[in-house]
Amino acid sequence: MFAFSEKLRTETVAGDSRVIALTRRVAVGLGLASIAAIHILDIPGKFAETPYLAGLYLALIVAAFVVMERLFVAGNRRDFVASAALSLAVIAGFVVNRTVGMPGAMDDIGNWLEPLGLLSLVVEGFVVWQSIAAVVGMTRTPR
Numbered sequence: 389m390f391a392f393s394e395k396l397r398t399e400t401v402a403g404d405s406r407v408i409a410l411t412r413r414v415a416v417g418l419g420l421a422s423i424a425a426i427h428i429l430d431i432p433g434k435f436a437e438t439p440y441l442a443g444l445y446l447a448l449i450v451a452a453f454v455v456m457e458r459l460f461v462a463g464n465r466r467d468f469v470a471s472a473a474l475s476l477a478v479i480a481g482f483v484v485n486r487t488v489g490m491p492g493a494m495d496d497i498g499n500w501l502e503p504l505g506l507l508s509l510v511v512e513g514f515v516v517w518q519s520i521a522a523v524v525g526m527t528r529t530p531r
Contacts, residue, residue, distance in 0.1 A: 405525065412522040413463040416471050417456045419515035423478065424452040426508045438493045448478060465526050472519035475512040482509060 427445045434442035451474055458467045482505060484490065489497045496502070 415518045417459045420452040420456040422511045424449045468519040468522045472516045475515040
């Protein structure tokens with residue numbers, strides 16, 4: 389009886405961890421899609437104001453879609469680390485843009501409450517959180 393209950397508990401834990409891992413893959417993937425969408429909404433003004441930032445936005449959008457696709461196909465540790473790194477880079481860019489400004493883009497210094505920027509920060513923070521949780525979950529072994 390004890391062996392059966394222990395086996396059942398182990399299978400349940402392993403099953404739960406697979407569901408959690410899949411849920412994190414989907415959550416991070418959708419977060420990356422949201423980051424891309426937010427920057428797509430903001431890009432038209434960047435082409436007129438600061439074309440190099442528009443180029444960086446395009447690179448971010450492509451990178452978000454590439455990493456998102458990898459997450460949905462493979463979803464390994466490297467993909468979650470790439471998701472977190474991409475999100476942290478965007479957060480860092482936002483902070484630099486709001487504190488010291490970017491070359492040719494000094495208008496946003498101090499503009500911390502811009503709605504798309506705040507939404508982007510929330511989504512990027514969520515992606516970082518879920519990516520770290522996924523990597524930590526991958527390092528744990530089921531009991």
